[in-house]
Amino acid sequence: MSDPKSSYGEPVEEPRVEDDVVVRAEDSLADADAAREAVASDTHVDSADAPVETVPDTAHDTTPDSSYDEPVVMAAAPDEEPIDYSKWQDDTVEPEAATTAYVPPAEYDTAVTPSEPVAPAAVAGAGVAGAGVAGAAAVAPAAQPIFVQAPESPRPRGNRGAAGAIGLLAALSFAVLYLGAWLGFGAIDGEVTTANVGQTALNALGTWSLWVPVVTFYVAFFLLGAIINRGRWGSWVIFGLLVGAASYGGHILGQLFQAPFWSLTAREGADLVESQLLAPLAVVAFILGRELTIWFGAWVASRGKRVTELNTEAQREYERTLEAGPQLVRV
Structure with missing residues (x-):
């Protein structure tokens, strides 16, 4: 089996695996080249002369150098741009991204204001209960409520x-x-x-x-x-x-x-x-x-x-x- 780090200028015959995504992509490119030669009569490009980069067969390659660390690009016809097959690779999630808490922008106010007056003892108890939770939102202290009671009408005294x-x-x-x-x-x-x-x-x-x-x-x-x-x-x-x-x-x-x-x-x-x-x-x-x-x-x-x-x-x-x-x- 050829080394994927060898020269990309020479085509390498690899075993065809019908379920391999790379093989199906090569067949699609070959059909597209044939159709293009039939339509464009003034263009005489031999698709066989075009350098084709191959993708290492991971199903049969057991060498330690076979990896997808580098994007694999297959060369097509001269008139086409190289195709990036890195999109076929599985996306991996970085461990740091999975554990990093979302930090909202500075223009957003994250303070929580309760809709009703909160007793100081209740706020202190809630702070103690949530001290061990990572990333808990800070609760702003409630304003001191002011109670206004209308005076009662004096009751007339009798005799x-x-x-x-x-x-x-x-x-x-x-x-x-x-x-x-x-x-x-x-x-x-x-x-x-x-x-x-x-x-x-x-x-x-x-x-x-x-x-x-x-x-x-x-x-x-x-x-x-x-x-x-x-x-x-x-x-x-x-x-x-x-x-x-x-x-x-x-x-x-x-x-x-x-x-x-x-x-x-x-x-x-x-x-x-x-x-x-x-x-x-x-x-x-x-x-x-x-x-x-x-x-x-x-x-x-x-x-x-x-x-x-x-x-x-x-x-x-x-x-x-x-x-x-x-x-x-x-x-």
């Missing part, structure tokens, strides 16, 4: 609790004055003397006749305070008549409980109510109920006015906060 607390003091005053009137009218009738005044007062504390008017007065006072709330004192003066009427009815109801009414007939109950309509204690209950409502109602109205001023100031502060807009507060 009903104060009306209930002041009503307890008013009811206690009603009980003391009502008991005093009871003992006074008993002294006028001769039933109460200096000797039995203490015992009479203790006996009165355990009767329905005393506590039913007191409870009725307190309930009426509290309901009126819940309705008026932060209203003016004039409302207490006008509607104090209703509390007085409720106290008057409480006196009659107390007499019925004291009887007691469930042991009376209808006729006896009617006579008892009729006898108490103009009783001195009934009139006292009406007067005390109205007057105490007026004066203790003034106390409730005074506090209601102060609460109204506080609500107005809170609303103004809320409006000023809205006009100023969101403020950046660093914690």
Whole structure:
């Protein structure tokens, strides 16, 4: 077998292998030369005289010098350019190219910006987890988020609790004055003397006749305070008549409980109510109920006015906060 490094000027007869790519290429060139000689009559080129370079047969060549390190070119007719058969060689991938990471151009920004705020602890944990991965993309630190919370509208303060607390003091005053009137009218009738005044007062504390008017007065006072709330004192003066009427009815109801009414007939109950309509204690209950409502109602109205001023100031502060807009507060 001939050495591929020998002179390329002389044709060398090689065994024809039907599956060899080089042999098929030689046959194609021979057919092309024959067709060209038939068409171009003015050209008399003997294809046999043209130097032909052969490609070493790798299937039969066992010499250590047979390799494809140098491109093999077969000479064709003089009018054709030499054919480079190096394209038939298998492409090999350099080991460096297979392991080299792609580096994008400088004009491209490779920083990754998260779409949502990332906590510093999460970013630190992600950096530790990805420290051992070669070629990991660097994550840019997320900007510190700024939370803007709209201020809530101030809730108006009420005055009903104060009306209930002041009503307890008013009811206690009603009980003391009502008991005093009871003992006074008993002294006028001769039933109460200096000797039995203490015992009479203790006996009165355990009767329905005393506590039913007191409870009725307190309930009426509290309901009126819940309705008026932060209203003016004039409302207490006008509607104090209703509390007085409720106290008057409480006196009659107390007499019925004291009887007691469930042991009376209808006729006896009617006579008892009729006898108490103009009783001195009934009139006292009406007067005390109205007057105490007026004066203790003034106390409730005074506090209601102060609460109204506080609500107005809170609303103004809320409006000023809205006009100023969101403020950046660093914690």
